[in-house]
Amino acid sequence: MARTRRADYHRSNRIRTLPLNDPEEAARAAQRLFGARDALSRRIFGSELLAVLAAQTGIAVPEVVVPDEHQPHRRSGGRIVYSLQGDYRRRAPSPHDPRVARAGKPLGRIRVPNRTPARGDIVRPTAFLNTLLHEFCHHHDAEALGLLRSFHTGGFYARLRHLRDQIEAGAGDGLEETAAGRSLRDGGSPLPLLERLWSIIRAL
Template sequence: MKVTSQSYEKSNKIETVKYSRLSKTEYKALLNASDMYLDRQRAGQKLLNYLCDKYGISQIPLIVTDTPQKGNGKSKILGFYRHLLNAKKGQSITIYNLTAVKKKVVSIKVFIDTLLHEFIHHYDTEYLKIESAHTAGFYKRISDLKNKLS
């Protein structure tokens, strides 16, 4: 999907997420989740639900797969945000729990970074009402959210 220059510029200018105070409870619970994909899915869903409620946007299902990441070792897909216009039931965040080459469980920090990355796509789309693009502002929003949660 091609992002309009207007959305790109707006995304690049917004460097923080709303609210300076966020609960750390759900983040810490995810940080302490086991390597089991279902445990990560449960804890990750609680964090997503909290964030969606906090920002007044639709809750989005988290799918954690017990399959390896897609990729060849050089470039890999850790997760993805699925958003279908006018189809709330079509929204989801998917995260792979196993590495692409060695098929080992991804570290919890990589898992959380991926979850927050995909959440910011949802935040951009639903809260900021912009097409989500990988701008400098996008990555600053991720960093800002992570700092407020940790």
């Protein structure tokens, strides 16, 4: 591992927390996102949530892209062996203002597809929200920690858990999938109420 990569890895592994100034505000923004189903609404409410998180952690707001597409994936033997739930990219800084990319675009760009890889179902709110927070942690690594490379270290996952736990605590009884969560485009039915936030990953 090159020296810079090694330094980034160890710095990432040392830092275990990602504190928020107002978890309840973040939870309210997460609740609005949690109620969204269609790609446009998820992009709008996802951008609002990340604006809250960025403001509370003192970093620039990343761009959020939510294509109404299947998650990129690979198959082997007729089975899906890999799927990309989301990704984070950094644009090159503008030569005129290194705080932004060319044309004033944000340096950070988060992309989270809205549909599952095989059947093209809408990604469940818990999974979508967790992926968005995961990619935000990569953005935070670049903006706040100054890491050139954001590794999946033990510290990275500790920061992600800390971020999730603060939002969950700020939500009190947990986030709900209400009737407002139906697709704005297809008028779909709401999912069951009171699904606990991130329950699908509690076993990690």
